[in-house]
Structures are given as C-alpha cells and as structure tokens.
Amino acid sequence: MLKGLGDMAKLMKQAQAMQQKMAEAQDRIAEIEAEGESGAGLVKARVSGKGELRGVAIDPSLMSADDREVLEDLLVAAVNDAHAKAQEKAQAEMAKLTEGLALPPGMNPFG
Numbered sequence: 001m002l003k004g005l006g007d008m009a010k011l012m013k014q015a016q017a018m019q020q021k022m023a024e025a026q027d028r029i030a031e032i033e034a035e036g037e038s039g040a041g042l043v044k045a046r047v048s049g050k051g052e053l054r055g056v057a058i059d060p061s062l063m064s065a066d067d068r069e070v071l072e073d074l075l076v077a078a079v080n081d082a083h084a085k086a087q088e089k090a091q092a093e094m095a096k097l098t099e100g101l102a103l104p105p106g107m108n109p110f111g
Helices: 002-031 065-098
Strands: 033-038 043-048 053-058
Touching (some): 002 065, 043 065, 053 065
Antiparallel strands (some): 033 043, 043 053
16 A cells, blocks of 8 residues: 555656646747748748737838738738747647657647
8 A cells, every 4th residue: 555655656746747847838838939921021920839929020012002902811821820830839849748758659638
C-alpha cells in the first residue's frame, strides 16, 4: 500500500511540473508574432500566437477607390495567412511539452 502512495506522490509531482510547463508555454505563445501577406507583399498583417490581430500594412498603390474590393480581399487573405503561421508556431511550442512523454500514438493532449 505504501508503494501505491509513493507512486501517487510521484504522479502528482509530475502533474505539477507539467502544469508549470504549460503555463510557461502559454506565456511564450502570447509573445509569438507572425506576419502574413497577400498580393505579393502589398498587404501584410501581424497576429499574435493567440490569434489577435496586431497590425496591418497596406502598400499606398492600393489606396484608390477603384481597388477597394481587391484591397478588402487582400486584407482578409493576409490576416488568414498570418493567423495560420501563428497557429503553426503555437502548436510547435505546445509540442515541446509532450516531448519525452509516454503517450499513446496519435494522442495529443492539446487538441
């Protein structure tokens, strides 16, 4: 019975360590910034690792009333590109947490 308690204490310690690592990873993800672009770089967007839009840059050549619809489409594409890149970086950061863990194949505890 005492062996069982020792195993439980070890498991609790591992869970606390994992919780700490998770909090640190989430802090690093909040610091991630990714830039996406569209229209061969004429429109750029920056997003955080959490998907928050942080900024956009639009080439002045697109600032005519005739190109408004094109600009809107390019802006959406740039934001989506930046979001995808930020998500990839965030997933890579979270994957570091599972390195060395004995998880069943295909199991991802983070989604």
